[in-house]
Amino acid sequence: MTELLSNLWALLRFSPDAPLMISSGLFPWIFLVMVAGAALASRHGVARVAWLLLCSYYCYYKTTGGAMVWLLVVTVSDWWIARAIARSASDGVRRALVTLSVALDLSLLGFFKYVGFFASIVGSSFVGFDIMMPVGISFYIFQSIGYTVDVYRGKVEPTDSLVEYAFFLAFFPQLVMGPIVRAGDMLPQLRQPARLTRTMLGVGVWLVMCGLFKKAVLADFIGANFVNRIFEDPLHSPGIVNLLGVYGYAFKLYLDFSGYSEMAIGLSMLLGLKIAPNFNSPYQSASITEFWRRWHISLSTWLRDFLYISLGGNRKGALRQNLNLFITMTLGGLWHGASWNFVIWGALHGAALTVHKWWMRLTGQDPRHPARHPWYLHVLAVALTFHFVCLTWIFFNTGTVAGFTDEGGIYHAGALDMINQIVFHFAPTEHFGAYMSQFGAIYRQPLAFLALAVVLHYVAQGVEERCRATFAAMPVWTYAVALAVVVALITQLDVALPFDYITF
Amino acid sequence: MRKVLLLTLVVIATMVALSLLPDGLTIGRYEVLPAHALDDLLPAGAGEAGQEADSIIGLAEEHVDTCPEGKTCIVDFAADRRGMTPLYVALARRPALGRPVRIAVLGDSYIQGDILTEPLRALLQQAYGGCGVGLVPMSNSKSNQFRRSVKHEFGQWQEFLANQRSGYDAARYGTITASYFTAEGHTWTSLTGVTHSAHLDSCYSSTLIYYAPDGGASASATATINGSATLRHSLGGSAGYGAVSVDGHMGSVRWDIDNHGLTFIGASMDAAPGGVVLDNFAMESLTGYHLGNIPQDHLRSFDNVRHYDLVVLMFGQNIANIKASSASAYNSYVKHMTGVIDALKQGMPGTGFLIVSIGDRNVKRGGAWVTPDGIKLMIAAQQRVAMECGTAFFNLYDAMGGEGSVARLVEQGMANKDYTHINHRGGAQLAPLLADAIEWGYDCYERRHGGKGGTR
Structure with a gap:
């Protein structure tokens, strides 16, 4: 009995090698407690928010331990600064305050994410201690900056309740990996009585289930059994296999990240809170501009509103607009992590967006309402966009630009090695057919999963919406059966990889 | 909210139930994996x-x-x-x-x-x-998947692996290699040394190992060393395992085989005596x-x-x-x-x-x-x-x-x-x-x- 209790105690404490995620086995138990408390307090608005905040703080502690103190610092400072901005009549003071908030937030982010990177550029290695990066810091810092800037711009009324603001930043389902929620969308919901309609219940369960299926079934399986094996040693396989590995990664990353977003949005909905979608079948995009309207929407709109527009947006001429776009995307790349790979990834996207803008101008099209092309041109454009995005994913996933040999004498291939392999060593030297049939036999299962993911991705949006509506209209016991089936399926596949975006 | 509570309970109950399954439970030929919720x-x-x-x-x-x-x-x-x-x-x-x-x-x-x-x-x-990677199966089967120690290419082979539920016949063809390969007519296997390791880039000898189920089966094999073909060998003759070897400093070796009923085990890149x-x-x-x-x-x-x-x-x-x-x-x-x-x-x-x-x-x-x-x-x-x-x-x-x-x-x-x-x-x-x-x-x-x- 004492061992049981001590195990329980250990289980409930923070453990660095088992951070809590919404897909962890422990989460449903915590969610049960969360929902039970929220149900009891549902008539008392403040009590409900306070309860959910308490649970979120506990979850966040389970995820990141003592490093959660930085979330508290940001919470209190930005809550106070935003109120001070609203109270001040002087433009100069208001500007000074918003600058202070942004500087404080960015210096925290910079300290945890970029100190080592910039030190390596200037050739110093002064960081003599191991910095434990607080999980989700990139997300909640952006969310908090968005709030103070919106208050400064007069777009959002600051909240007087510290609990409300703390909840807005710490709400666990979306704290760790987004979506980056806007204060203007979330705060008003907290002041209304909690409502969970029958449709919200159905759609919430549907989203949690789809997200779980995408992440824990498709993404993990494709990642563990296909993508990781090819990326581990790209030089061993001909270019065509590398290319398939890159396609696999493109879908694996999408399934992983959008799966998480859907789970977060679904769980929020089950608690009575609505969050806007974060993905919209991004690989259906016919241009890179459209891709960024469909991929990680909460980040791209954040970058647009708070970086691109702050830089001047399109108000200072075409040349400056393109420069702003390029800077925004390069910094957006750096946001993902302190490495040249992410900088190059962002710069490639920035350059592509710029080129696309020029092209639209040259052909006299309105980028917001692109002309409808014949179907074959549309397919071509979708394929071209997808392949460009895949090219940038190589930089995103390889870790280094060029390869290097580690101290153990093992060579680690870089992005350029993989591109070189795809461009110059595309086919196996001989007997293409025999090689590919063996390849197909070895990777039969993950390739089947990948094919399923591709098909699901390219089904028309209307079909997905109809499925969701049909599911939402089904009786509640069918939800129970469906959830049990998904849980059983995950157990049987027995692969669990960490989320890609947890490191960002 | 009560429905959300119930649905969460269903998820937990499923996890717990799957955790209580005994190890090694099978449904038909499928082994059910238990969960680890507890x-x-x-x-x-x-x-x-x-x-x-x-x-x-x-x-x-x-x-x-x-x-x-x-x-x-x-x-x-x-x-x-x-x-x-x-x-x-x-x-x-x-x-x-x-x-x-x-x-x-x-x-x-x-x-x-x-x-x-x-x-x-x-x-x-x-x-x-x-030097050399040693004996390698004829094709890049699961037995050799993800091997980085040799560049391995091959033509059409039908593979039989000891971990397959059917097809693999240990009593007739099996040996300690856990795999054997068949093909009708012409096929081939080639091994090329890899440069990332000092002892794997080139070698001194290559052996092709086969199994003859009876005296009637035969095949012929030609080894191509570093791009130049060597003598043609006749394989088979008596029942049991047989081998042909070629010597010489080799960075790559390719075995071309015309098969009439033999079963093949593997080809090697081997060290000198x-x-x-x-x-x-x-x-x-x-x-x-x-x-x-x-x-x-x-x-x-x-x-x-x-x-x-x-x-x-x-x-x-x-x-x-x-x-x-x-x-x-x-x-x-x-x-x-x-x-x-x-x-x-x-x-x-x-x-x-x-x-x-x-x-x-x-x-x-x-x-x-x-x-x-x-x-x-x-x-x-x-x-x-x-x-x-x-x-x-x-x-x-x-x-x-x-x-x-x-x-x-x-x-x-x-x-x-x-x-x-x-x-x-x-x-x-x-x-x-x-x-x-x-x-x-x-x-x-x-x-x-x-x-x-x-x-x-």
């Missing part, structure tokens, strides 16, 4: 089973004469010199041996893809000379039991064409049961495996045998990664097999750091998140432990036999 909570065991394992493993100490502090040495239980001795004898005589010193490593997914064996081969070849050759015959999900199905005449016939000085057995992860709570849980394993090794010893006279224990495997208990008693008992069982059969034994679990060591490898990116399997980097970390143990054992052997230190 593992963190349940007690790790009373500790008695761990003590039982320790006391069995402790018996090995009596069989070690000298072993430096902090090192894990090979324990040789062989009274009939069928442990490490044949290897040490061959190493000592290698200048005049007239053939390479050969080691075969048989295993499961732990070393599939030449994980661990690639760096082990490199270390032994560095210490005692030799006196050098070390290490063949890896690993395949996922094998237990070692399949070796018991090989007929004695197959073992002997194969031994005639490719004699090994040492056979290393690295199985066990597919048998180990983390929930086992006493040594008797593995009694049937010990009995079965003892029979398998006795049969191998009989069919491969003059070959030594080394059992390498399973590596560490961890589960989460009370927030920490620990080695369940079921794993320690498995290692004790493997040592019991070695003691009963009189073979050598290497405790890999002990060498890699014992309790919780695989969790430390996972942390360093050297093992997979299943807390069982190592990756290539982990293999590079563990291989020196085994290579050191072999080298230490050989040095001791030399000292005992008059210190022929000059041969090294």
Whole structure:
């Protein structure tokens, strides 16, 4: 009995090698407690928010331990600064305050994410201690900056309740990996009585289930059994296999990240809170501009509103607009992590967006309402966009630009090695057919999963919406059966990889 | 809200129910995997089973004469010199041996893809000379998947693997390689050395091994060395295993085969006489039991064409049961495996045998990664097999750091998140432990036999 209790105690404490995620086995138990408390307090608005905040703080502690103190610092400072901005009549003071908030937030982010990177550029290695990066810091810092800037711009009324603001930043389902929620969308919901309609219940369960299926079934399986094996040693396989590995990664990353977003949005909905979608079948995009309207929407709109527009947006001429776009995307790349790979990834996207803008101008099209092309041109454009995005994913996933040999004498291939392999060593030297049939036999299962993911991705949006509506209209016991089936399926596949975006 | 509460309860109930399933439950041919929702909570065991394992493993100490502090040495239980001795004898005589010193490593997914064996081969070849990847299956089957130690290309082959549920016929065609291949008419296999390792870029000899079910089957084979074709060989003639070899400095070799009924085993890139050759015959999900199905005449016939000085057995992860709570849980394993090794010893006279224990495997208990008693008992069982059969034994679990060591490898990116399997980097970390143990054992052997230190 004492061992049981001590195990329980250990289980409930923070453990660095088992951070809590919404897909962890422990989460449903915590969610049960969360929902039970929220149900009891549902008539008392403040009590409900306070309860959910308490649970979120506990979850966040389970995820990141003592490093959660930085979330508290940001919470209190930005809550106070935003109120001070609203109270001040002087433009100069208001500007000074918003600058202070942004500087404080960015210096925290910079300290945890970029100190080592910039030190390596200037050739110093002064960081003599191991910095434990607080999980989700990139997300909640952006969310908090968005709030103070919106208050400064007069777009959002600051909240007087510290609990409300703390909840807005710490709400666990979306704290760790987004979506980056806007204060203007979330705060008003907290002041209304909690409502969970029958449709919200159905759609919430549907989203949690789809997200779980995408992440824990498709993404993990494709990642563990296909993508990781090819990326581990790209030089061993001909270019065509590398290319398939890159396609696999493109879908694996999408399934992983959008799966998480859907789970977060679904769980929020089950608690009575609505969050806007974060993905919209991004690989259906016919241009890179459209891709960024469909991929990680909460980040791209954040970058647009708070970086691109702050830089001047399109108000200072075409040349400056393109420069702003390029800077925004390069910094957006750096946001993902302190490495040249992410900088190059962002710069490639920035350059592509710029080129696309020029092209639209040259052909006299309105980028917001692109002309409808014949179907074959549309397919071509979708394929071209997808392949460009895949090219940038190589930089995103390889870790280094060029390869290097580690101290153990093992060579680690870089992005350029993989591109070189795809461009110059595309086919196996001989007997293409025999090689590919063996390849197909070895990777039969993950390739089947990948094919399923591709098909699901390219089904028309209307079909997905109809499925969701049909599911939402089904009786509640069918939800129970469906959830049990998904849980059983995950157990049987027995692969669990960490989320890609947890490191960002 | 009440409905959300109920649905959450359904999810939890499903997880708990799946966790209560017994190990090894099957529906038809499908094995149902249990969930681990309660593992963190349940007690790790009373500790008695761990003590039982320790006391069995402790018996090995009596069989070690000298072993430096902090090192894990090979324990040789062989009274009939069928442990490490044949290897040490061959190493000592290698200048005049007239053939390479050969080691075969048989295993499961732990070393599939030449994980661990690639760096082990490199270390032994560095210490005692030799080159080449050894014998490789005819096609890039699951037995050779993800191998980085050779560039392997091939035409159409039909493959038969020991881990397949049907098709593989050990009694008719099987040998210790765990795979065989058929083809009708023309096909081919080519091996090209890789440049990332000093001993793998080129070699001195290539052998093609085949099996003739009867006198009527035949084939012809031509080897192309570095792009130039050599003589055409006729294969077959009499029933049993056969081999043809070509010699010469080779960076690549391609075997073109016109087949009429023969079964093929593999092609090799081998060291010149006196050098070390290490063949890896690993395949996922094998237990070692399949070796018991090989007929004695197959073992002997194969031994005639490719004699090994040492056979290393690295199985066990597919048998180990983390929930086992006493040594008797593995009694049937010990009995079965003892029979398998006795049969191998009989069919491969003059070959030594080394059992390498399973590596560490961890589960989460009370927030920490620990080695369940079921794993320690498995290692004790493997040592019991070695003691009963009189073979050598290497405790890999002990060498890699014992309790919780695989969790430390996972942390360093050297093992997979299943807390069982190592990756290539982990293999590079563990291989020196085994290579050191072999080298230490050989040095001791030399000292005992008059210190022929000059041969090294």
